[in-house]
Amino acid sequence: MVASIAKLKVEDLKVAYGDKQVIHGISYEIPPNEIFGVIGPAQSGKTSMLRVINRTIEFTPNAKVSGKIEIDGEDAFRMKDVYGYRRRIGMVAPLPVGLPLTIYDNVAFAPRSFGMKDKDQLDALVQKCLEQAALWDEVKDRLDSLGTKLSGGQQQRLTIARALSHQPEVLCLDEFSIAIDPVTTMKIEDVLKELRESMTIILVTNLVQQARRLAKRTMFLLNGELVEEGDTEKMFSGDADNPKTNEFVSGAFG
Amino acid sequence: MLHRSKGKVLREAIIEWLIRICGISAVVFVFAIFFFVFWEAKGQIFSGKVNINTATATALTKVEGIDNALADKIVAQRAQIDPKKRNTVNWLLEEKVIDLEQFFEIESQIKAKEFSFWKFLTTEKWYPASETNPRYGVFALIAGTVSVSILSMLIAVPFGLGSALFISEFCSPKLKETLKIVIELLAAIPSVVWGFIGLTIMNQLIMQIFGAPIGITVLNGAIILGLMSVPIIVSIGEDALQAVPDSYREAAIGLGVTRWQMVYKVLLPAAKNGLLAAVLLGIGRAIGETMAVLLATGHSVNNPFDGTFPFLHALESVKTLTATIAAEMGEAPRDSDHYQVLFIIGILLFTLTFIVNLSADLIVKGIRNK
Amino acid sequence: MSEPVDNAKRFTKTPSVVRKERNEKIAQFVFLSMTLAMVLPLVLIVGFLVFKAWPSLSLDFIFDMPRNGMREGGIWPAFLGTLYLVIISLMIAAPIGVMAAVYLNEYAKDNWLTRTINLAVINLAGVPSIVHALFGLGAFVYAAKMGTSIIAASLTLAVMTLPVIIASTKEALSAVPMSFRQASWNMGVSRWQTIWRIVLPNSISGILTGIILQVSRAAGETAPIMFTGAVISVNIAKDQLFAYGLTDECMALAMHLYTISTQIPNVPESLQFAIAVALLGVVLLVNALSISLRVYLRTHRKW
Numbered sequence: 043m044v045a046s047i048a049k050l051k052v053e054d055l056k057v058a059y060g061d062k063q064v065i066h067g068i069s070y071e072i073p074p075n076e077i078f079g080v081i082g083p084a085q086s087g088k089t090s091m092l093r094v095i096n097r098t099i100e101f102t103p104n105a106k107v108s109g110k111i112e113i114d115g116e117d118a119f120r121m122k123d124v125y126g127y128r129r130r131i132g133m134v135a136p137l138p139v140g141l142p143l144t145i146y147d148n149v150a151f152a153p154r155s156f157g158m159k160d161k162d163q164l165d166a167l168v169q170k171c172l173e174q175a176a177l178w179d180e181v182k183d184r185l186d187s188l189g190t191k192l193s194g195g196q197q198q199r200l201t202i203a204r205a206l207s208h209q210p211e212v213l214c215l216d217e218f219s220i221a222i223d224p225v226t227t228m229k230i231e232d233v234l235k236e237l238r239e240s241m242t243i244i245l246v247t248n249l250v251q252q253a254r255r256l257a258k259r260t261m262f263l264l265n266g267e268l269v270e271e272g273d274t275e276k277m278f279s280g281d282a283d284n285p286k287t288n289e290f291v292s293g294a295f296g
Numbered sequence: 297m298l299h300r301s302k303g304k305v306l307r308e309a310i311i312e313w314l315i316r317i318c319g320i321s322a323v324v325f326v327f328a329i330f331f332f333v334f335w336e337a338k339g340q341i342f343s344g345k346v347n348i349n350t351a352t353a354t355a356l357t358k359v360e361g362i363d364n365a366l367a368d369k370i371v372a373q374r375a376q377i378d379p380k381k382r383n384t385v386n387w388l389l390e391e392k393v394i395d396l397e398q399f400f401e402i403e404s405q406i407k408a409k410e411f412s413f414w415k416f417l418t419t420e421k422w423y424p425a426s427e428t429n430p431r432y433g434v435f436a437l438i439a440g441t442v443s444v445s446i447l448s449m450l451i452a453v454p455f456g457l458g459s460a461l462f463i464s465e466f467c468s469p470k471l472k473e474t475l476k477i478v479i480e481l482l483a484a485i486p487s488v489v490w491g492f493i494g495l496t497i498m499n500q501l502i503m504q505i506f507g508a509p510i511g512i513t514v515l516n517g518a519i520i521l522g523l524m525s526v527p528i529i530v531s532i533g534e535d536a537l538q539a540v541p542d543s544y545r546e547a548a549i550g551l552g553v554t555r556w557q558m559v560y561k562v563l564l565p566a567a568k569n570g571l572l573a574a575v576l577l578g579i580g581r582a583i584g585e586t587m588a589v590l591l592a593t594g595h596s597v598n599n600p601f602d603g604t605f606p607f608l609h610a611l612e613s614v615k616t617l618t619a620t621i622a623a624e625m626g627e628a629p630r631d632s633d634h635y636q637v638l639f640i641i642g643i644l645l646f647t648l649t650f651i652v653n654l655s656a657d658l659i660v661k662g663i664r665n666k
Numbered sequence: 667m668s669e670p671v672d673n674a675k676r677f678t679k680t681p682s683v684v685r686k687e688r689n690e691k692i693a694q695f696v697f698l699s700m701t702l703a704m705v706l707p708l709v710l711i712v713g714f715l716v717f718k719a720w721p722s723l724s725l726d727f728i729f730d731m732p733r734n735g736m737r738e739g740g741i742w743p744a745f746l747g748t749l750y751l752v753i754i755s756l757m758i759a760a761p762i763g764v765m766a767a768v769y770l771n772e773y774a775k776d777n778w779l780t781r782t783i784n785l786a787v788i789n790l791a792g793v794p795s796i797v798h799a800l801f802g803l804g805a806f807v808y809a810a811k812m813g814t815s816i817i818a819a820s821l822t823l824a825v826m827t828l829p830v831i832i833a834s835t836k837e838a839l840s841a842v843p844m845s846f847r848q849a850s851w852n853m854g855v856s857r858w859q860t861i862w863r864i865v866l867p868n869s870i871s872g873i874l875t876g877i878i879l880q881v882s883r884a885a886g887e888t889a890p891i892m893f894t895g896a897v898i899s900v901n902i903a904k905d906q907l908f909a910y911g912l913t914d915e916c917m918a919l920a921m922h923l924y925t926i927s928t929q930i931p932n933v934p935e936s937l938q939f940a941i942a943v944a945l946l947g948v949v950l951l952v953n954a955l956s957i958s959l960r961v962y963l964r965t966h967r968k969w
Contacts, residue, residue: 096852098848098851098852101851101857103775103776104776125854125855125856126854127854128851128852128853128854129853129854131854132852132853133852133853135845135848135849135852137845139843139845139846139848139849141846141849141850141864142846142864142867142868151850151853151855151863152853152854152855155853155855155856155859155863156854157301157304201849204849204853205852205853207853208853208854308856308858308859311858312773312857312858314765315765315766315768315769315773316769316773318761318762318763318765318766318768318769319765319766319768319769319770319773319774319783320779320783321762321766321828322766322783322786322787322790322828322829322832323782323783323786325786325790325825325828326786326789326790328801328805329790329793329797329798329801329825332800332801332804332805332809333797333800333801333804335804335809336800336803336804336808454700455700455703455704456704458696458697458700458701459697459700459701459704461697462694462697462698462700462701463701466693466694466697466698475701475705477957478705478708479704480953480957481708481950481953481954482704482705482707482708484879484882484883484886484949484950484953485708485886485946485949485950486885486886486887486888486920486945486946486949487795487886487887487888487889488886488888488920488921488923488924488945489886489923489942489945489946489949491924492923492927492938492942493711493715493942495927495928496927496935496938496939497711497714523704523707526704530704553686554686554687554689554690555690555693555694556689556690556692556693556694557686557689559693577792580792583794584792584793584794584795584796584797585794586794586795586796586888586889587888587889587920587924590924591924591927591928618794618796618889621796621799621800622796622799622889622892625799625800625803625892625893626892626893630808638800639800639804642796642797642800645794645796645797646793646794646797649792649793649794649797650789650792650793652792653788653789653791653792654785654788654789657785657788
């Protein structure tokens with residue numbers, strides 16, 4: 043199924059750190075309101091790609107980026123208000139990061155920094171985000187304890203709640219399950235299935251089966267090159283266009 | 297969707313510029329220090345000629361045909377012209393205050409006192425306050441600084457490195473914490489208090505132990521400076537030892553050698569650059585230290601080195617470069633020769649410590665890059 | 667028939683092992699005594715100073731005016747002068763130093779400018795205090811026409827303490843994990859707000875520890891203030907906290923100790939020692955404060 047207009051359109055994206063080219067020109071489109079899986083072994087440029095999408099790669103001094111990213115048809119690199127743009131993209135890092143603030147402040151941090159001061163509005167937003175991240179029931183009685191004191195799995199859901207706090211249109215998850223237990227992983231997967239209704243999700247994952255469970259379409263990156271992109275079922279069915287894809291999904295390397 | 301207000305964006309831009317400016321301030325200050333110390337000494341360095349000032353008025357009377365009255369007149373009239381714009385002696389000639397013969401006489405008088413950097417460095421005569429014939433040779437002052445620094449390092453280096461080894465390798469974690477705090481406190485004692493200790497306690501001790509007539513000597517200053525330099529050597533040296541990977545230690549111990557063998561066969565070679573940097577920084581501190589040596593080494597311009605045994609006479613008083621500036625700047629009127637020469641000593645010290653610190657930094661960086 | 671194995675002999679130390687163990691003991695003993703040789707003076711000196719100063723020590727000593735050509739009485743003008751110099755110099759150096767460190771740690775790219783700044787900081791830290799004095803004299807007293815004054819002396823002290831504040835602040839900032847910054851950037855929070863709300867609150871304790879240490883350094887320095895603001899004797903109003911103006915000359919504890927012990931004849935010994943103890947007390951107290959703050963914070967980390 044091809045959506046009417048792509049939420050995110052990437053054209054000939056190239057990234058280099060100094061002399062080292064890590065992404066060699068990839069192009070793809072992500073339709074709105076679906077989960078888009080990205081798989082590939084380590085060092086294949088997955089994290090760099092996400093950092094380009096939310097433009098935090100600009101904090102890396104020697105990074106060079108070329109190509110084009112369009113969000114809703116708008117050129118992302120040309121947007122003047124980079125902070126406003128970043129808020130449209132939610133990002134969840136591989137390792138859970140609880141900021142050394144209270145749980146409440148963790149979630150309220152971004153809205154506050156954009157000028158939301160009204161207490162009721164903030165309360166409602168914090169509750170909504172924590173509920174969406176399936177964390178509310180566990181922490182609702184200790185919102186003023188430190189975010190860093192939560193368990194790893196809870197911190198990862200706190201990270202997701204935080205990413206939701208600025209109401210993004212696209213949510214990027216970078217190997218979110220790498221440091222948490224399988225039960226929590228399943229909980230978060232359920233969360234993602236619900237979030238899909240209201241936003242576009244890019245799921246970079248180290249577990250190929252996770253992509254199969256969740257993603258409608260999947261992209262396979264290898265050494266900074268796009269090997270194949272297409273319907274998840276087709277890619278995992280064993281008759282993908284590229285033999286490397288078949289090898290990878292069946293666990294021959296990676 | 298919420299947007300950041302214009303005012304907020306503007307405020308952030310201003311703050312970020314302020315931060316940038318502050319970052320660059322360190323460079324500005326280094327240049328400013330260099331510039332101003334040079335600026336105050338510029339008369340001596342660039343013109344090479346001494347001004348005719350009150351002190352040299354007496355010298356002028358030695359020139360044939362110039363009596364006291366004329367000398368006073370020259371000095372008085374000179375005060376009215378801008379010395380920056382016109383050379384005083386040329387002016388005297390143009391205004392026919394003096395004739396050509398007297399002009400040459402004055403020129404030769406001045407020539408004798410002309411500032412030469414080589415002469416400045418290599419002569420021992422330091423008579424800045426002389427009415428008739430002030431001379432500025434810093435050799436004895438350099439000898440003073442060198443003697444105190446060398447002797448203090450002879451004390452501080454073994455004790456500093458020994459303590460660093462003990463703290464890093466031979467003691468329990470709890471003792472280590474305590475010792476590090478003690479060293480930090482030792483480093484915090486102000487130099488004027490160290491000087492006071494030298495002047496009162498060490499002075500008495502040296503006089504009693506060695507039967508010396510005076511206790512504020514090279515030895516006194518060296519012991520005080522040694523104690524002051526130890527903390528810096530210990531803390532940098534300990535860092536260097538900690539930087540040696542534990543796998544080296546484990547490998548050596550695994551081979552069945554004792555800890556002491558491990559230390560001098562494995563650890564010392566591995567950490568030798570860092571230890572060298574520690575020693576260099578200790579030397580830098582010793583050269584630049586002022587108040588302690590001012591109080592503890594006595595006040596006589598004296599070269600403690602000579603050809604007779606033991607070559608360095610530690611029971612003599614000396615005056616160091618730093619102490620000279622501290623003691624004499626108060627008496628030197630601005631822009632007098634004496635004043636400018638003291639600033640040249642400042643340049644000398646700045647350059648010296650610059651080189652020492654730079655080498656220490658390069659050595660430390662060398663380790664990190666390896 | 668084989669020789670019966672002499673078990674006692676089997677576990678006797680060979681000469682080489684004995685020698686090794688002896689060397690080890692000697693090494694340990696030598697290093698221990700070297701360390702003690704360094705630690706003992708501190709204890710002995712402080713003890714001796716306090717012992718000698720005992721007859722003159724009292725709380726009034728700090729708050730009294732000097733009398734009889736500074737041969738009797740207290741040290742109030744010097745104490746107050748030091749307080750002025752320390753507070754003003756750090757009010758100047760601390761913001762500049764902290765912001766410079768923020769620039770170096772959070773903004774600076776790895777280019778020639780950054781390398782130059784780092785080099786400048788290192789060399790600025792190594793400049794002898796007497797050269798700072800010359801700089802202060804040339805730049806603030808004469809070129810900026812401040813005259814010998816509290817403000818000129820404070821500025822000189824500020825330049826002197828700046829590089830150390832930069833270094834300690836940088837260390838405190840770099841102790842904040844990078845992931846905190848990234849998490850904040852990911853939410854579209856601006857660079858400065860990330861620094862203001864995440865980095866600084868989590869490094870403020872380390873930054874403060876470094877600044878407090880410079881309080882004790884600024885209080886103890888004599889050379890930089892000798893020609894720029896501190897003088898032998900000033901008459902000030904008694905019992906008044908704001909007795910000095912910015913452009914006044916002042917007395918200072920460190921300078922006072924130098925003056926009393928070299929420039930003024932017939933000063934009773936206990937008075938000299940009491941001034942030394944007062945200066946040492948101030949400095950060590952401030953250091954102890956800094957150390958205990960550090961220890962406290964190490965045990966109360968938020969992450």
